Amino acid sequence: MRNEVLRTRVVGLAASIAAFAALVVAVAPVLGASTAPVRAAAPVPATERLAAGPYALRITRFAVPGGERAEVLLTDGSGDPVEKKPVTGLLAYQGTAPGHEHHDILVSREIQPGLYVLDLREAASGPWLLTVVIGQEARAAIAFVVP
Numbered sequence: 459m460r461n462e463v464l465r466t467r468v469v470g471l472a473a474s475i476a477a478f479a480a481l482v483v484a485v486a487p488v489l490g491a492s493t494a495p496v497r498a499a500a501p502v503p504a505t506e507r508l509a510a511g512p513y514a515l516r517i518t519r520f521a522v523p524g525g526e527r528a529e530v531l532l533t534d535g536s537g538d539p540v541e542k543k544p545v546t547g548l549l550a551y552q553g554t555a556p557g558h559e560h561h562d563i564l565v566s567r568e569i570q571p572g573l574y575v576l577d578l579r580e581a582a583s584g585p586w587l588l589t590v591v592i593g594q595e596a597r598a599a600i601a602f603v604v605p
Contacts, residue, residue, distance in 0.1 A: 504602065511596025513540060517588075519602060525579030526604065530590055532572050539572020546591045547576040552601065553584035 505518040516531040528547070532540040547564035566574035578588070581604045589599040 506600045508598040508600070510590070510592060510598035513592060513596055515590060515598055517590065517598075517600055519578065522579075525577075526581060527578055528576040528588065528590075529569075530566065530574045530576065532574060532592065539570075540592075541568065541571045543574075544593045545574040545576075547578075548589040548591060549578065549581060550587045550589075551581075551584060552587050555584055558582055558584060 503518060503520050505516060508515045508517065512535060514533045514535075514537075516533075518529045518531075519526050520529065530545060532543060532545065534540050545566040545568075547562075547566065549562040549564055551558040551560065560580075562580050564576045564578070566576050568574050576588075576590075578586075583604050585601065585603050587599055587601050589597055591597045
């Protein structure tokens, strides 16, 4: 009986995660998401340049003790830094290894005008998708692999 209850909860959780992922994919174009193809990034440090709505993003991943971090430089159409925006990250495991089936919401901190940091230490070995969300205005995604 206990196993059935646990199995029902796991199936429900998996369905909820799938529904959330479908919602992100469905809403992304409405919020100005980049339509550029998502591709795996090079080993760290690696930099990706993306457009998202009215913004340009330069996302650089770095190795840090205990994992990785991403720095997101957010600029406007004229190349000026965009300050004091709510920048978050949605980190989702894209592999099949057990124990990594989770999604994390990462809240950034602005370390200088327009430069935001996301902690990626939860990203264990394997393929990941990082979606950077700027308020309700725009979003862009990069895929990367942690060795």
